Amino acid sequence: xxxxxxxxxxxxxxxxxxxxxxxxxxxxxxxxxxxxxxxxxxxxxxxxxxxxxxxxxxxxxxxxxxxxxxxxxxxxxxxxxxxxxxxxxxxxxxxxxxxxxxxxxxxxxxxxxxxxxxxxxxxxxxxxxxxxxxxxxxxxxxxxxxxxxxxxxxxxxxxxxxxxxxxxxxxxxxxxxxxxxxxxxxxxxxxxxxxxxxxxxxxxxxxxxxxxxxxxxxxxxxxxxxxxxxxxxxxxxxxxxxxxxxxxxxxxxxxxxxxxxxxxxxxxxxxxxxxxxxxxxxxxxxxxxxxxxxxxxxxxxxxxxxxxxxxxxxxxxxxxxxxxxxxxxxxxxxxxxxxxxxxxxxxxxxxxxxxxxxxxxxxxxxxxxxxxxxxxxxxxxxxxxxxxxxxxxxxxxxxxxxxxxxxxxxxxxxxxxxxxxxxxxxxx
Amino acid sequence: xxxxxxxxxxxxxxxxxxxxxxxxxxxxxxxxxxxxxxxxxxxxxxxxxxxxxxxxxxxxxxxxxxxxxxxxxxxxxxxxxxxxxxxxxxxxxxxxxxxxxxxxxxxxxxxxxxxxxxxxxxxxxxxxxxxxxxxxxxxxxxxxxxxxxxxxxxxxxxxxxxxxxxxxxxxxxxxxxxxxxxxxxxxxxxxxxxxxxxxxxxxxxxxxxxxxxxxxxxxxxxxxxxxxxxxxxxxxxxxxxxxxxxxxxxxxxxxxxxxxxxxxxxxxxxxxxxxxxxxxxxxxxxxxxxxxxxxxxxxxxxxxxxxxxxxxxxxxxxxxxxxxxxxxxxxxxxxxxxxxxxxxxxxxxxxxxxxxxxxxxxxxxxxxxxxxxxxxxxxxxxxxxxxxxxxxxxxxxxxxxxxxxxxxxxxxxxxxxxxxxxxxxxxx
Numbered sequence: 001x002x003x004x005x006x007x008x009x010x011x012x013x014x015x016x017x018x019x020x021x022x023x024x025x026x027x028x029x030x031x032x033x034x035x036x037x038x039x040x041x042x043x044x045x046x047x048x049x050x051x052x053x054x055x056x057x058x059x060x061x062x063x064x065x066x067x068x069x070x071x072x073x074x075x076x077x078x079x080x081x082x083x084x085x086x087x088x089x090x091x092x093x094x095x096x097x098x099x100x101x102x103x104x105x106x107x108x109x110x111x112x113x114x115x116x117x118x119x120x121x122x123x124x125x126x127x128x129x130x131x132x133x134x135x136x137x138x139x140x141x142x143x144x145x146x147x148x149x150x151x152x153x154x155x156x157x158x159x160x161x162x163x164x165x166x167x168x169x170x171x172x173x174x175x176x177x178x179x180x181x182x183x184x185x186x187x188x189x190x191x192x193x194x195x196x197x198x199x200x201x202x203x204x205x206x207x208x209x210x211x212x213x214x215x216x217x218x219x220x221x222x223x224x225x226x227x228x229x230x231x232x233x234x235x236x237x238x239x240x241x242x243x244x245x246x247x248x249x250x251x252x253x254x255x256x257x258x259x260x261x262x263x264x265x266x267x268x269x270x271x272x273x274x275x276x277x278x279x280x281x282x283x284x285x286x287x288x289x290x291x292x293x294x295x296x297x298x299x300x301x302x303x304x305x306x307x308x309x310x311x312x313x314x315x316x317x318x319x320x321x322x323x324x325x326x327x328x329x330x331x332x333x334x335x336x337x338x339x340x341x342x343x344x345x346x347x348x349x350x351x352x353x354x355x356x357x358x359x360x361x362x363x364x365x366x367x368x369x370x371x372x373x374x375x376x377x378x379x380x381x382x383x384x385x386x387x388x389x390x391x392x393x394x395x396x397x398x399x400x401x402x403x404x405x406x407x408x409x410x411x412x413x414x415x416x417x418x419x420x421x422x423x424x425x426x427x428x
Numbered sequence: 429x430x431x432x433x434x435x436x437x438x439x440x441x442x443x444x445x446x447x448x449x450x451x452x453x454x455x456x457x458x459x460x461x462x463x464x465x466x467x468x469x470x471x472x473x474x475x476x477x478x479x480x481x482x483x484x485x486x487x488x489x490x491x492x493x494x495x496x497x498x499x500x501x502x503x504x505x506x507x508x509x510x511x512x513x514x515x516x517x518x519x520x521x522x523x524x525x526x527x528x529x530x531x532x533x534x535x536x537x538x539x540x541x542x543x544x545x546x547x548x549x550x551x552x553x554x555x556x557x558x559x560x561x562x563x564x565x566x567x568x569x570x571x572x573x574x575x576x577x578x579x580x581x582x583x584x585x586x587x588x589x590x591x592x593x594x595x596x597x598x599x600x601x602x603x604x605x606x607x608x609x610x611x612x613x614x615x616x617x618x619x620x621x622x623x624x625x626x627x628x629x630x631x632x633x634x635x636x637x638x639x640x641x642x643x644x645x646x647x648x649x650x651x652x653x654x655x656x657x658x659x660x661x662x663x664x665x666x667x668x669x670x671x672x673x674x675x676x677x678x679x680x681x682x683x684x685x686x687x688x689x690x691x692x693x694x695x696x697x698x699x700x701x702x703x704x705x706x707x708x709x710x711x712x713x714x715x716x717x718x719x720x721x722x723x724x725x726x727x728x729x730x731x732x733x734x735x736x737x738x739x740x741x742x743x744x745x746x747x748x749x750x751x752x753x754x755x756x757x758x759x760x761x762x763x764x765x766x767x768x769x770x771x772x773x774x775x776x777x778x779x780x781x782x783x784x785x786x787x788x789x790x791x792x793x794x795x796x797x798x799x800x801x802x803x804x805x806x807x808x809x810x811x812x813x814x815x816x817x818x819x820x821x822x823x824x825x826x827x828x829x830x831x832x833x834x835x836x837x838x839x840x841x842x843x844x845x846x847x848x849x850x851x852x853x854x855x856x
Contacts, residue, residue, distance in 0.1 A: 082837035106792035224805035249850035364534035409510035422677035
């Protein structure tokens with residue numbers, strides 16, 4: 001638990017930062033067979049899988065309005081207010097993200113712009129699993145609502161026919177239009193191919209276990225997906241100034257997600273400072289393990305956690321950027337200086353009072369973030385994820401004349417004579 | 429050629445708008461075997477495939493500075509000016525796209541923003557094929573340059589060791605850092621896994637044949653890709669006011685790309701007007717086929733082209749949005765009214781003087797666009813494609829206090845006690 005490495009060489013560092021990305025042919029075959037079945041048999045297959053996997057004997061595939069009203073009213077006032085507050089913050093930040101579009105006249109009479117259009121019919125997946133993740137409903141459905149997406153459908157398994165009231169309350173609050181009581185690869189198949197009662201989705205969003213991830217990978221041949229989500233990760237970047245208690249609770253917040261979650265502490269300081277902090281953090285973790293729930297997950301996950309310490313800031317930042325963590329907590333004396341050096345991370349939490357759990361739930365940022373190093377090349381879910389930008393050009397006769405020489409010379413050189421002709425005839 | 433349908437019913441319309449999306453197990457196996465070989469043997473495999481597929485006995489995998497200078501100086505002054513003009517226009521439009529970022533204080537002391545960072549080490553693929561597509565170099569490398577991406581690598585096959593001078597000139601102009609003389613699935617494998625001399629890429633861009641597309645699909649498990657590009661498509665939306673000659677050259681521009689290109693004319697008007705226009709367009713096409721090159725491709729492609737006519741504007745726009753064409757030319761009396769009704773298209777060309785070839789080469793918009801209906805959910809390549817947006821939050825002690833109730837209630841309800849604890853300890 002929290003194995004300690006001081007200034008590892010590059011080869012060692014690479015191996016410390018590696019994720020296990022085993023592929024599993026058994027899962028692949030099971031997923032493809034479920035998806036194929038849904039493609040062929042449609043709704044019938046969905047009813048059968050709901051019974052088989054969720055022990056759910058459904059009368060309808062969708063949550064009815066009555067169910068929605070009855071169940072969402074069962075949520076405690078305290079939790080309703082919490083969801084309302086989170087909702088407002090998430091909406092505020094995502095509204096700030098709405099792009100303006102742009103206009104450019106590249107030459108006289110050559111007018112270019114982008115028309116911004118919401119993606120209609122998104123499919124949002126929210127896992128059932130060990131905890132009812134109503135927070136994920138907010139994180140997917142609020143950006144869709146801010147973007148203005150039509151026909152927002154959410155799918156989640158109904159264990160023994162039931163969906164968590166908090167999840168329904170969050171869905172209502174966030175503007176979900178319909179809730180499909182189906183989970184797993186079968187839900188993703190319904191989204192990707194459509195069935196009698198589920199209209200095919202244009203883009204599929206949301207986390208899930210390895211079955212769901214595999215199904216999204218397969219679906220991505222036909223429809224868009226938000227990202228391929230792997231196990232959750234946090235990197236805590238700390239120095240001697242950081243509270244060991246804060247570090248310990250931040251590492252544990254990640255570890256409690258599941259046995260495959262990864263928590264790495266990158267420490268900046270001398271070997272003595274690093275060892276001292278490691279011991280203090282270990283003490284806090286041991287104490288907390290006795291008082292918190294989900295101890296099994298935390299112990300399994302912490303078994304592959306580690307502390308990697310560096311005396312130099314650039315070396316530490318190199319490790320951060322190479323790993324490209326989903327969540328990066330910077331708990332150091334001058335966090336903003338280190339933020340300037342961050343090149344790859346999903347979401348950054350600056351300073352001692354910004355725990356990951358603030359962003360996971362309520363501060364307003366999105367918690368659907370790239371894992372497995374995809375933060376090197378992708379961003380988390382935002383309003384952008386629910387928008388398309390269609391380029392438009394309107395060229396006048398004079399603009400066509402000004403462009404024609406270049407277009408015709410290039411078409412000639414590429415051997416495309418009809419392209420040239422299409423320009424040439426506009427000059428007459 | 430140009431089969432005619434007037435107001436088809438919904439079932440018929442669906443079948444008229446269908447793309448053939450056959451998957452091919454032989455291609456899949458060949459691609460996976462090449463990729464696996466590159467993964468295992470690295471550079472050696474790249475040299476061997478260059479010899480085998482491109483008859484290219486390479487001394488180095490990369491274009492040298494001398495080669496770059498020598499060859500790019502061989503480009504004619506006319507073509508250089510054309511590339512320069514196109515380059516300037518593309519740069520102007522993509523510079524207008526650079527996002528500003530945003531800042532939001534969702535509650536007192538809860539500060540949220542996005543830090544925008546270029547994606548480093550992009551891998552750009554440009555096919556060899558039947559024509560040297562130097563225009564694609566501009567379309568991929570200029571957005572990378574505007575975004576500020578580091579280490580921009582382009583791969584293209586060197587047929588018999590040679591790369592087209594125009595392609596090298598365009599690469600230099602657009603700011604490409606290194607050119608890898610490797611094509612096909614082997615280039616994509618080098619990008620995705622890295623070899624001794626090719627550092628692994630963070631995101632892979634660019635069009636290609638079915639081998640390349642399949643390789644990108646496989647690569648997308650490990651690195652990001654821009655999109656899965658299928659055969660090119662145009663939809664021309666016209667009414668009685670449109671010139672049959674313009675329509676004919678626009679359909680042929682698409683058809684000359686390859687036998688699997690698709691060109692569809694959607695006509696708004698009475699049956700008599702539609703049949704008249706169809707006949708005029710056919711006349712022009714027949715005449716042009718005799719005078720233009722690439723007749724074989726055009727005839728094969730036109731064999732599955734069609735004209736679908738509607739008397740009602742909403743019906744016509746329904747067909748457009750259901751098809752979600754890569755390119756949409758609106759050549760009607762009031763194109764801006766129809767533009768308002770466009771929900772899904774890659775790029776729109778408005779009015780009689782905006783042929784697709786203007787945007788393919790030089791007006792400034794990007795020609796790397798979603799095909800196969802992906803325009804329902806994705807946008808073409810833009811500066812966004814080369815940027816990541818990292819969310820950041822900085823919460824003050826007071827902000828943490830204001831958020832804490834909601835975070836703790838939600839963590840409780842989701843059964844995540846360490847998440848709650850991480851917030852609770854910040855209050856002490």
